[in-house]
Amino acid sequence: MKIRRCAILFVEPREEVSFDLDGLLTGGDGLRRRQRWLALAPHLGHEVEVDDAERELLGALSPSLWVAATAQAEAIDTIECLIGKGLVISDRARDHEARERDEQLRSTYWHPLGAAFNAFTRWSGIDAVQSMKENGIETAVSMREVLGAPPGEALRHPQAGDRVALPRVAPTDFDDLLARRATCRNFDATRPLPQALFAQLMQRVFAAQAEVRVTDDTVFLKKNVPSGGGLHPMECYLIVQHVEGIAPGLYHYQAREHALDPLPGPGRPLRGFVQEMVAQQHWFADAHVVVVLSPRFDRTFWKYRSHAKGYRVVALEAGHLSQTLYLAATDAGLGAFITGAINEVELEQAFGLDPIRQGAMAICGFGWRGAVMEMTELDPAGRVWDRDRD
Numbered sequence: 001m002k003i004r005r006c007a008i009l010f011v012e013p014r015e016e017v018s019f020d021l022d023g024l025l026t027g028g029d030g031l032r033r034r035q036r037w038l039a040l041a042p043h044l045g046h047e048v049e050v051d052d053a054e055r056e057l058l059g060a061l062s063p064s065l066w067v068a069a070t071a072q073a074e075a076i077d078t079i080e081c082l083i084g085k086g087l088v089i090s091d092r093a094r095d096h097e098a099r100e101r102d103e104q105l106r107s108t109y110w111h112p113l114g115a116a117f118n119a120f121t122r123w124s125g126i127d128a129v130q131s132m133k134e135n136g137i138e139t140a141v142s143m144r145e146v147l148g149a150p151p152g153e154a155l156r157h158p159q160a161g162d163r164v165a166l167p168r169v170a171p172t173d174f175d176d177l178l179a180r181r182a183t184c185r186n187f188d189a190t191r192p193l194p195q196a197l198f199a200q201l202m203q204r205v206f207a208a209q210a211e212v213r214v215t216d217d218t219v220f221l222k223k224n225v226p227s228g229g230g231l232h233p234m235e236c237y238l239i240v241q242h243v244e245g246i247a248p249g250l251y252h253y254q255a256r257e258h259a260l261d262p263l264p265g266p267g268r269p270l271r272g273f274v275q276e277m278v279a280q281q282h283w284f285a286d287a288h289v290v291v292v293l294s295p296r297f298d299r300t301f302w303k304y305r306s307h308a309k310g311y312r313v314v315a316l317e318a319g320h321l322s323q324t325l326y327l328a329a330t331d332a333g334l335g336a337f338i339t340g341a342i343n344e345v346e347l348e349q350a351f352g353l354d355p356i357r358q359g360a361m362a363i364c365g366f367g368w369r370g371a372v373m374e375m376t377e378l379d380p381a382g383r384v385w386d387r388d389r390d
């Protein structure tokens with residue numbers, strides 16, 4: 001049997017703190033502390049505890065050179081444990097699963113830190129609303145009480161010289177559009193979205209507008225948003241809830257053809273599915289259209305191989321698409337939102353994504369705003385909501 005270490009691995013010394021009544025009664029601080037070594041190997045997608053002997057062996061093994069396991073005969077038990085945990089890769093037939101995941105990771109050209117960050121910041125089953133309640137940070141006022149004051153809202157650089165005032169320019173229609181943009185947290189599920197409006201937004205924000213064909217297998221799309229390397233890695237999966245003429249369900253948007261490919265449904269009511277995907281933020285659950293921004297890491301990393309900026313470039317794309325969606329929606333008289341609080345693992349399962357090659361970065365959505373503001377929106381200048389209405 002030949003072995004080598006998995007391609008990417010970080011080992012974290014983690015302290016776990018729990019309440020200890022006995023410790024408190026015997027004069028201690030009431031906290032029990034436990035130190036553990038955790039292996040963070042992105043090809044596995046979950047943390048694995050290792051002991052001192054396993055950690056030392058992992059540090060000694062090459063991730064590139066295959067060696068005979070017999071060369072480490074005295075450590076064969078430790079090697080078997082590490083193979084079982086998927087951290088040491090073997091050429092044995094029965095260990096194929098970890099080997100294939102490791103190969104997948106190698107061939108996607110992740111930067112090690114980007115791979116670990118992406119793999120170990122994914123959520124599953126998180127209820128962000130409940131956790132805000134438990135931490136007492138549901139409102140701006142309670143946040144101030146619990147967290148203290150934030151760093152100031154504006155910064156003056158300590159080395160700044162005499163200030164240069166800039167002229168205020170008379171607003172145009174574009175300024176008016178910008179001023180009417182506000183994150184929508186109140187959707188009117190009873191008012192269907194006309195198909196033409198839905199199609200217009202998809203065309204403006206997500207569609208390919210032109211293409212550059214270098215060779216038949218190397219094509220760059222032109223879209224209305226910038227993209228690192230012009231590669232446009234962001235796929236767009238839709239959960240359509242209330243659009244005229246389009247059956248509610250899951251879809252994959254084809255940017256070049258400006259068309260929808262229907263996908264298998266989640267096997268339960270869409271509203272609850274959406275709410276779970278946005279970590280129980282019920283204020284987004286009635287959005288007429290929900291957009292999962294799903295980057296194909298392998299496309300961007302084809303150019304930015306093991307590149308320190310690769311992951312940032314992909315993450316930035318979500319912001320460009322989101323702002324363009326907000327403005328297109330505002331222009332159409334609709335509301336839009338983005339959230340980073342998403343349960344990636346459930347999204348991967350629902351849309352059949354392999355997180356090494358393709359993930360879920362954020363969720364956006366759009367639709368008709370409701371008549372009543374039940375959930376707070378940030379509109380201090382009253383550009384969206386009539387402040388005198390109630």
Ligand SMILES: Cc1cc2nc3c(=O)[nH]c(=O)nc-3n(C[C@H](O)[C@H](O)[C@H](O)COP(=O)(O)O)c2cc1C
Pocket residue numbers: 181182183185281338339340341377378379
């Ligand atoms: C990356 C990103 C993530 C966000 N995540 C959430 C979220 O999880 N829940 C939410 O209600 N709003 C979310 N928002 C919206 C912000 O709360 C909102 O932009 C901010 O309060 C300013 O309000 P405005 O967009 O109306 O100007 C997010 C915005 C951005 C850019």
